Amino acid sequence: xxxxxEFVRLCTMAGAAVGLSATAVSQIVxxxxxxxxxxxxxxxxxxxxxxxxxxxxxxxxxxxxxILDLVSLDYHETLFAAAGHQAEAALQDTIRKNAGxxxxxxxxxxxxxxxxxxCQVGGRTAVDILNDVGSKAGAVIAIGSCASWGGIxxxxxxxxxxxxxPMILKGKPVVTLPGxxxxxxxxxxxxxxxxxxxxxxxxxxxxxPAFAYGRTIHEHCPRRAHFDAGRFAEKFGxxxxxxxxxxxxxxCKGPMTHAxxxxxxxxxxxxxxxxxxxxxxxxxxxQAVAFRIPMHTTVPIDRPTPPDTYPPxxxxxxxxxxVATAVAGIIxxxxxxxxxxxxxxxxxxxxxxxxx
Amino acid sequence: xxxxxxxxxxxxxxxxxxxxxxxxxxxTPIAAPADAVGLLYDTTKCIGCKACVxxxxxxxxxxxxxxxxxxxxxxxxxxxxxxxxxxKLYDDGARSSFVKAQCMHCLDPACANACMLGAFKKREYxxxxxxxxxxxxxxxxxxxxxxxxxxxxxxxxxxRMVKCELCNHRLAQGRQPACTEVCPRQAVIFGRREDLLRExxxxxxxxxxxYVQKIYGETDGGGTQCLYIxxxxxxxxxxxxxxxxxxxxxxxxxxxxxxxxxxxxxALYGLLGAVMxxxxxxxxxxx
Numbered sequence: 107x108x109x110x111x112e113f114v115r116l117c118t119m120a121g122a123a124v125g126l127s128a129t130a131v132s133q134i135v136x137x138x139x140x141x142x143x144x145x146x147x148x149x150x151x152x153x154x155x156x157x158x159x160x161x162x163x164x165x166x167x168x169x170x171x172x173i174l175d176l177v178s179l180d181y182h183e184t185l186f187a188a189a190g191h192q193a194e195a196a197l198q199d200t201i202r203k204n205a206g207x208x209x210x211x212x213x214x215x216x217x218x219x220x221x222x223x224x225c226q227v228g229g230r231t232a233v234d235i236l237n238d239v240g241s242k243a244g245a246v247i248a249i250g251s252c253a254s255w256g257g258i259x260x261x262x263x264x265x266x267x268x269x270x271x272p273m274i275l276k277g278k279p280v281v282t283l284p285g286x287x288x289x290x291x292x293x294x295x296x297x298x299x300x301x302x303x304x305x306x307x308x309x310x311x312x313x314x315p316a317f318a319y320g321r322t323i324h325e326h327c328p329r330r331a332h333f334d335a336g337r338f339a340e341k342f343g344x345x346x347x348x349x350x351x352x353x354x355x356x357x358c359k360g361p362m363t364h365a366x367x368x369x370x371x372x373x374x375x376x377x378x379x380x381x382x383x384x385x386x387x388x389x390x391x392x393q394a395v396a397f398r399i400p401m402h403t404t405v406p407i408d409r410p411t412p413p414d415t416y417p418p419x420x421x422x423x424x425x426x427x428x429v430a431t432a433v434a435g436i437i438x439x440x441x442x443x444x445x446x447x448x449x450x451x452x453x454x455x456x457x458x459x460x461x462x
Numbered sequence: 463x464x465x466x467x468x469x470x471x472x473x474x475x476x477x478x479x480x481x482x483x484x485x486x487x488x489x490t491p492i493a494a495p496a497d498a499v500g501l502l503y504d505t506t507k508c509i510g511c512k513a514c515v516x517x518x519x520x521x522x523x524x525x526x527x528x529x530x531x532x533x534x535x536x537x538x539x540x541x542x543x544x545x546x547x548x549x550k551l552y553d554d555g556a557r558s559s560f561v562k563a564q565c566m567h568c569l570d571p572a573c574a575n576a577c578m579l580g581a582f583k584k585r586e587y588x589x590x591x592x593x594x595x596x597x598x599x600x601x602x603x604x605x606x607x608x609x610x611x612x613x614x615x616x617x618x619x620x621x622r623m624v625k626c627e628l629c630n631h632r633l634a635q636g637r638q639p640a641c642t643e644v645c646p647r648q649a650v651i652f653g654r655r656e657d658l659l660r661e662x663x664x665x666x667x668x669x670x671x672x673y674v675q676k677i678y679g680e681t682d683g684g685g686t687q688c689l690y691i692x693x694x695x696x697x698x699x700x701x702x703x704x705x706x707x708x709x710x711x712x713x714x715x716x717x718x719x720x721x722x723x724x725x726x727x728x729a730l731y732g733l734l735g736a737v738m739x740x741x742x743x744x745x746x747x748x749x
Contacts, residue, residue: 333534354534406533407528407533407534407535409520409526410526410528410531410533410534410535410536410537411512411516411535411536412512412515412516412535412536412537412549413531413534413535413537415537416510416549416550416551416560417537417538417539417540417548417550417551418550418551418552419550419551419552419561419698419699419700420700
């Protein structure tokens with residue numbers, strides 16, 4: 107058992123990680139100290155367990171602190187001690203006891219083709235399990251791109267008809283945390299806010315928390331100055347690449363990708379993300395980008411801003427082409443000629459010869 | 463009287479000469495509207511961050527001008543149908559200066575004078591604003607403006623004229639223009655023209671060794687509501703030497719002189735009438 111001091115420190119870290127205020131932290135402490143640890147049910151479907159693996163590597167707070175002191179992890183196929191019927195019984199037990207209160211976390215996509223037979227746990231299809239567990243939950247969090255919108259399993263040609271949680275659980279708000287994997291602190295922030303305050307953070311139209319997905323990578327990229335100055339790595343390993351120049355021309359999806367990778371380090375290792383290690387952002391959070399647009403294809407800039415260069419005060423004027431000069435000359439000449447002919451006719455009628 | 467070619471040319475040229483020679487009435491200095499607001503731009507304060515360029519584009523809902531950057535940047539080379547303001551750079555090796563260009567909001571605007579239907583007019587706060595319902599797309603304003611400000615939307619099927627209107631939609635909400643709001647160094651500030659002139663004068667007086675001792679726009683081109691103070695000569699940063707007479711007044715002088723006393727039209731149509739009369743007589747005679 108941790109000391110109170112240690113426990114408050116832990117809760118402060120959890121709160122700080124997601125930007126909760128000091129009063130919210132004290133609420134976390136109180137709620138957790140009273141033993142009102144929220145129940146958490148974690149479902150695995152079509153996934154690689156990468157989301158869980160990244161969650162296991164948090165240290166502020168560490169996952170052990172989270173699952174032992176802050177939440178009651180009642181079902182998680184990776185972190186189980188139990189197995190088989192015992193595990194399934196625990197799931198049913200939790201759902202019954204905490205109906206309408208527990209947090210349902212979904213990791214992995216849900217196959218819908220052929221009656222959903224491509225992913226089954228304990229003899230039930232993923233669709234069935236999700237409809238059962240998800241509909242009775244207090245909050246549903248889809249962790250990772252697979253659970254958020256389909257992820258890798260939904261990539262063309264999508265043989266299993268894989269899709270995300272919001273597409274199955276209609277009419278229930280689903281917090282989506284896309285990313286491959288998503289930053290575990292975004293998950294901890296949402297889960298702990300719901301656990302203590304009973305509220306969800308502000309979400310966008312795709313169910314993504316605004317605090318994490320409110321802007322694009324490009325808008326807060328550590329290499330942005332190089333982009334503005336027009337300094338680009340042209341190919342891997344070239345001079346510009348070694349200098350840490352912008353990776354846009356190598357296919358960086360930062361301009362289209364909403365995520366906070368650039369502002370919240372993964373596992374507290376600074377620069378531990380694609381752009382940090384010199385690889386273009388692959389757009390793993392975006393359904394329109396990840397596993398659809400080839401990794402090294404450049405993407406449009408969403409909201410172009412000015413570059414770091416300036417036009418001169420007196421911009422160079424375009425020169426007039428010889429052809430245009432010739433055309434203008436012909437037209438001008440024709441007008442003068444017509445005028446001359448017209449005046450000749452006035453004159454001609456003046457002369458006695460013309461009257462004869 | 464039979465008219466020879468010589469006579470005909472004489473009459474026409476004489477009429478034109480008379481029109482040009484008509485004494486130009488010296489116009490009195492133009493008074494700014496009582497509620498005139500404007501901008502004061504100070505080259506010594508601008509750091510060239512172009513926050514104003516971005517903010518202006520967003521506040522006015524303009525498409526990014528990515529023509530010269532393969533879609534990467536909003537990088538207008540000059541004022542354009544997609545850029546109501548642009549920051550340019552003057553650099554001669556020894557001295558350099560940024561300069562923000564936008565509509566000057568002249569006290570006597572050439573665009574409004576050239577506009578035959580009144581699409582451009584000085585309206586509330588003396589802002590030279592645009593009313594698309596009166597615009598026929600003739601682009602006379604574009605030609606008339608001595609600063610090259612109004613721009614035509616060539617790329618659109620239903621084009622409009624585009625130029626800075628001092629964010630009058632934001633002023634209506636009690637907010638200041640987007641460019642002045644975002645400027646991190648108050649290099650461009652918004653205010654009543656009188657206050658801006660006073661501020662400019664005090665800056666010139668405080669740093670006589672730095673500033674060119676002149677407020678561009680106080681009287682230039684008849685006076686403008688957007689004012690500039692600079693540490694490099696104004697012609698270097700793209701502000702033309704216009705004199706105190708407004709461009710519009712020159713346009714008016716020419717137009718008004720031609721029609722003065724209706725002399726030129728009478729002369730022209732009299733001449734044509736004489737030619738017709740003569741031709742009819744000539745035609746009536748047996749050949």
